[in-house]
Amino acid sequence: MSEDFYDILGVSRDADQDEIKSAYREKATDYHPDVSDDPNAEEKFKKLQKAKEVLTDEEKRQAYDQMGHERFEQAQKRGGFDGGPGGAGAGGMGGQGPFGGMGGQGGMGDIFEQFFGGGGRGQRSNRPQKGQDLRTRLSITLEEAYEGVQKQVTVRRPERCDTCDGDGHPPGTDSRTCPECNGRGQVTQVQQTPLGRVQQTQTCRHCGGEGEIYDETCSDCAGDGVVDREATLSVEVPAGIQTGQTLQMEGEGAPGENRGPKGDLLIEIDVEDHPDFEREDDDLHHQHAISFPQATFGDTVAVPTLDGTVEMDVPAGTQSGETFRLQGKGMPRLRRRGHGDLYVQVQVVTPESLNDEQREALEQFAEAGGEEVDVEQGFFEKIKNTF
Structure with missing residues (x-):
């Protein structure tokens, strides 16, 4: 070897x-x-x-x-x-x-x-180098995160100058050989060190490694070869994405050096809060109000999901704060099969006003012993968990 x-x-x-x-x-x-x-x-x-x-x-x-x-x-x-x-x-x-x-x-x-003599630190070769990555943020709704969506993002970024094609001078500009490097694009320094003669080669700063000095610079980019522009890009946001996750658009960042490839655009996602659902990873949580008779006698209630309304059975004797799981009604799992679950917590609503008939019926219920509460073991734990 x-x-x-x-x-x-x-x-x-x-x-x-x-x-x-x-x-x-x-x-x-x-x-x-x-x-x-x-x-x-x-x-x-x-x-x-x-x-x-x-x-x-x-x-x-x-x-x-x-x-x-x-x-x-x-x-x-x-x-x-x-x-x-x-x-x-x-x-x-x-x-x-x-x-x-x-x-x-x-x-x-x-x-x-x-x-x-201090020239070694930070010196770069004249090889092509990838451009810098750029970052931006994108806000989407919970519904968009559920379905997946195509969105437009606008970023301000450096781009290769179209006028001079990144050369820094107009096409056909007269040039002469760089006197600093004699057209080589690199300069070599030889120094005597404790180890002997050491040779250092680096990119010529006078001509930027081109070996030529041009009589005119590009008016659009002032000789830099790049200009700042605003770009609007279309990005595919996959279903199931969460706040803080980042999408990568390859080649949409800053231009590279020495004709190197462009960097990437990194898009950090922010999923907005929803009035009806609270998200926890791939699961959703929803609070649903039911009446006292529904809790007492049981009922089938219509519950909203991000994919439409579904029916949920509320068994007789349901207590306020009880939670029911609707399997597969949560968020889609990012780039995987299946969905999370929807957890529905029911809240029994006490009526604020009663008509005469309702009042009479409730009084009869109370007289029949309905005002007595049978406190089961763990009742206070349920109340504590509810709040």
């Missing part, structure tokens, strides 16, 4: 983080000591781990690319990086992070400061 970290993982030198992690997972499965028949599996697995550790860390990877494999390994042995003598892993400069040690300086930023 090659010693070069890129060769160990089998990726190109401009591979992005997803490619590196995917390659590591695939090869780690082949060489894991617990499953591999290769007699050198343990050694190869350790190399894979080390390669992933370095190439998935932006600062370590930059140092590796600048120094090369051999000098990077030497730096580790001399204490410039973790795990070497005097490094954080060897007890010499513990607590300074993954790049402890090296001449009394702690941290990768200090190492770059020594090697590159």
